[in-house]
Amino acid sequence: MRVRLEDVARAASVSPKTVSRVLNDEANVSDDTRKRVRAAMEAMDYRPLSSARSLAGNRSFLVAMLYDNNDNPASTYLAEIQDGVLEACDLHRYSMMVRPLRMRGDDFVRRLDAVISDHHPDGIVLTPPITDYAPLLQRLRERHVPFASVSPMSRTDNIGVAMDEQLAARTMVEHLLSLGHRRIAHVSGIADHGASRWRLAGYREAMAAAGLPEDPALVVEGAFTFASGVAAARQLFALKQRPTAVFAANDDMASGVMWAANQSGLKVPQDLSVCGFDDIPLASQLWPALTTIRQPSREMGKIAALQLLEVLRGRGQGQLVQMPFSLQIRESTAAIP
Amino acid sequence: MRVRLEDVARAASVSPKTVSRVLNDEANVSDDTRKRVRAAMEAMDYRPLSSARSLAGNRSFLVAMLYDNNDNPASTYLAEIQDGVLEACDLHRYSMMVRPLRMRGDDFVRRLDAVISDHHPDGIVLTPPITDYAPLLQRLRERHVPFASVSPMSRTDNIGVAMDEQLAARTMVEHLLSLGHRRIAHVSGIADHGASRWRLAGYREAMAAAGLPEDPALVVEGAFTFASGVAAARQLFALKQRPTAVFAANDDMASGVMWAANQSGLKVPQDLSVCGFDDIPLASQLWPALTTIRQPSREMGKIAALQLLEVLRGRGQGQLVQMPFSLQIRESTAAIP
DNA sequence: GACACAAATGACAGCGCTGTCAATTTGCAA
DNA sequence: TTGCAAATTGACAGCGCTGTCATTTGTGTC
Numbered sequence: 210m211r212v213r214l215e216d217v218a219r220a221a222s223v224s225p226k227t228v229s230r231v232l233n234d235e236a237n238v239s240d241d242t243r244k245r246v247r248a249a250m251e252a253m254d255y256r257p258l259s260s261a262r263s264l265a266g267n268r269s270f271l272v273a274m275l276y277d278n279n280d281n282p283a284s285t286y287l288a289e290i291q292d293g294v295l296e297a298c299d300l301h302r303y304s305m306m307v308r309p310l311r312m313r314g315d316d317f318v319r320r321l322d323a324v325i326s327d328h329h330p331d332g333i334v335l336t337p338p339i340t341d342y343a344p345l346l347q348r349l350r351e352r353h354v355p356f357a358s359v360s361p362m363s364r365t366d367n368i369g370v371a372m373d374e375q376l377a378a379r380t381m382v383e384h385l386l387s388l389g390h391r392r393i394a395h396v397s398g399i400a401d402h403g404a405s406r407w408r409l410a411g412y413r414e415a416m417a418a419a420g421l422p423e424d425p426a427l428v429v430e431g432a433f434t435f436a437s438g439v440a441a442a443r444q445l446f447a448l449k450q451r452p453t454a455v456f457a458a459n460d461d462m463a464s465g466v467m468w469a470a471n472q473s474g475l476k477v478p479q480d481l482s483v484c485g486f487d488d489i490p491l492a493s494q495l496w497p498a499l500t501t502i503r504q505p506s507r508e509m510g511k512i513a514a515l516q517l518l519e520v521l522r523g524r525g526q527g528q529l530v531q532m533p534f535s536l537q538i539r540e541s542t543a544a545i546p
Numbered sequence: 547m548r549v550r551l552e553d554v555a556r557a558a559s560v561s562p563k564t565v566s567r568v569l570n571d572e573a574n575v576s577d578d579t580r581k582r583v584r585a586a587m588e589a590m591d592y593r594p595l596s597s598a599r600s601l602a603g604n605r606s607f608l609v610a611m612l613y614d615n616n617d618n619p620a621s622t623y624l625a626e627i628q629d630g631v632l633e634a635c636d637l638h639r640y641s642m643m644v645r646p647l648r649m650r651g652d653d654f655v656r657r658l659d660a661v662i663s664d665h666h667p668d669g670i671v672l673t674p675p676i677t678d679y680a681p682l683l684q685r686l687r688e689r690h691v692p693f694a695s696v697s698p699m700s701r702t703d704n705i706g707v708a709m710d711e712q713l714a715a716r717t718m719v720e721h722l723l724s725l726g727h728r729r730i731a732h733v734s735g736i737a738d739h740g741a742s743r744w745r746l747a748g749y750r751e752a753m754a755a756a757g758l759p760e761d762p763a764l765v766v767e768g769a770f771t772f773a774s775g776v777a778a779a780r781q782l783f784a785l786k787q788r789p790t791a792v793f794a795a796n797d798d799m800a801s802g803v804m805w806a807a808n809q810s811g812l813k814v815p816q817d818l819s820v821c822g823f824d825d826i827p828l829a830s831q832l833w834p835a836l837t838t839i840r841q842p843s844r845e846m847g848k849i850a851a852l853q854l855l856e857v858l859r860g861r862g863q864g865q866l867v868q869m870p871f872s873l874q875i876r877e878s879t880a881a882i883p
Numbered sequence: 884g885a886c887a888c889a890a891a892t893g894a895c896a897g898c899g900c901t902g903t904c905a906a907t908t909t910g911c912a913a
Numbered sequence: 914t915t916g917c918a919a920a921t922t923g924a925c926a927g928c929g930c931t932g933t934c935a936t937t938t939g940t941g942t943c
Contacts, residue, residue: 224924237920291644604932
């Protein structure tokens with residue numbers, strides 16, 4: 210038969226309520242008692258029944274990770290974040306569920322409400338690009354559902370994890386500048402994603418700081434996909450004055466650019482330097498391996514979830530953790546000839 | 547305040563137990579009553595509290611999807627299956643959780659037990675490569691946890707979804723043969739994965755049927771990754787008698803082969819035909835677009851979950867659904883010069 | 884209309900935990 | 914040693930639903 214809390218109580222010669230206190234790490238339990246109870250739990254391999262805990266305690270021990278994969282082809286990114294969130298949840302014995310939640314559609318709030326009412330997550334982890342969708346944030350606040358975000362656009366009133374993407378992008382471009390490149394193109398992402406804005410801003414900042422005039426022809430909008438990288442590259446290669454380096458806003462597009470370069474007979478990095486952003490697994494597998502910005506997605510998912518859990522467990526307020534980035538210089542960038 | 551089952555009962559002038567019957571689609575409720583109760587539920591936007599249902603009914607309404615991503619770099623594949631499983635679960639108002647579960651390690655059974663004891667899933671969806679791990683299956687049967695599999699190796703005593711991968715592989719190779727190719731190489735996957743075996747078997751079958759002697763040099767083992775495709779291709783290109791076509795056991799490796807071909811100055815498909823398996827998004831984005839076998843992962847995840855749910859809901863036994871495949875002929879394969 | 888039987892409905896306890904609040908023990912100052 | 918507040922522990926009800934079993938209602942037969 211199942212071991213119940215009551216059984217543990219009997220074994221430890223305390224009341225069920227005391228076992229409950231130990232289980233929930235509550236204060237006001239003597240060290241001696243706590244130890245005895247813990248030992249009994251261990252000895253009996255006690256597994257609290259989460260449905261009973263939820264019913265009695267009015268909490269679900271559930272964290273929901275919301276995402277919109279409609280606009281987000283980089284499923285490897287979401288998968289990594291998911292792994293990180295799950296790791297954090299496991300640490301505190303919370304469950305995790307994942308829910309796609311498309312932004313488009315006027316029944317958005319209804320769908321969000323359904324998720325909350327049906328599953329009662331204690332808290333929510335938001336992933337780009339829905340980290341900044343106003344109706345979502347508003348509704349979560351109205352319903353008092355705590356949430357944490359991965360790479361939110363707004364850096365105030367938010368907990369979770371963020372990276373200084375603008376500085377990272379600037380650093381990337383400065384690397385190209387230091388190699389002697391002057392005609393540096395940028396393939397940006399979907400316009401209203403925070404990631405696109407910051408990376409583009411970082412590019413512009415670096416170019417301006419180097420005293421280079423802005424050339425609109427050198428900035429092409431992509432969609433974070435391999436195919437859009439190919440298309441953007443074709444457009445850039447068709448320019449009368451071809452760029453000598455391309456900074457793509459993510460690795461998928463960067464590999465598209467490299468592919469197109471290969472097709473056009475351009476050697477990377479001899480004829481063209483290419484760099485990306487994210488450091489997806491493919492980046493180091495490509496040949497030549499891609500110079501990029503390392504963004505530890507898995508770790509970021511974990512940290513965001515930990516901030517949320519801190520709040521859920523009544524341990525603190527949580528904060529917006531600033532993530533360091535690192536420039537991964539590999540073989541796809543080189544000095545101009 | 548929250549609307550409870552009791553409130554619905556009062557509104558519909560029936561006992562709580564009757565509302566419970568309607569909620570659970572049980573028999574022995576008159577059509578009239580059922581309609582009245584449904585209307586009341588609708589009107590009051592009643593949301594049953596799953597923790598109470600679980601506690602009283604001793605079921606969790608939870609489906610767990612288990613995977614081992616350690617050996618499975620194609621996270622896009624798992625993400626699609628996950629989406630499909632989730633869709634099926636939503637259909638029947640079940641929740642879904644995902645759990646990585648590494649096969650290696652002698653504490654495997656303990657880890658599996660922990661998942662079951664902690665979360666009490668009503669059933670489990672297994673994904674390759676853990677669909678055929680004997681200790682896992684044995685333990686699930688011992689604990690009477692129903693499960694369904696996506697592409698299990700054993701086609702007996704299993705419910706879920708499968709594709710005739712061997713026939714698909716054979717069909718792919720026959721396509722190459724029909725284009726006049728004779729020196730056809732195969733880049734296989736991780737040896738003990740079912741997918742690798744079937745695809746290799748299909749390749750051999752087609753070659754033998756065409757009366758071509760088996761040349762061990764033409765079969766190179768990869769690991770389902772882009773990088774392993776590149777490595778395998780290099781090995782094949784180094785052969786004194788280079789193959790004119792390469793059939794890779796998945797699209798990631800096929801794109802690796804194409805990449806390597808590009809690097810070696812081989813034009814695809816003029817100098818080398820390349821084809822893959824799975825039809826991942828990248829396949830149609832590549833240039834030239836990759837000829838491959840379409841494997842509808844998302845749909846397969848959904849179907850597997852539906853078989854499981856049929857069992858969980860006491861609606862039937864579930865079955866191993868055979869999935870049709872389709873050959874996607876694109877631009878990466880062509881007749882030999 | 885009376886009877887047998889099946890279908891429909893309801894009463895009630897209890898699933899395993901936690902919230903509330905009361906009871907007991909401990910620690911410490913006087 | 915006594916007194917009192919603080920710390921610790923426990924008693925008990927109840928969270929919202931479903932299982933069990935009893936009761937009522939409906940249906941068909943002679």
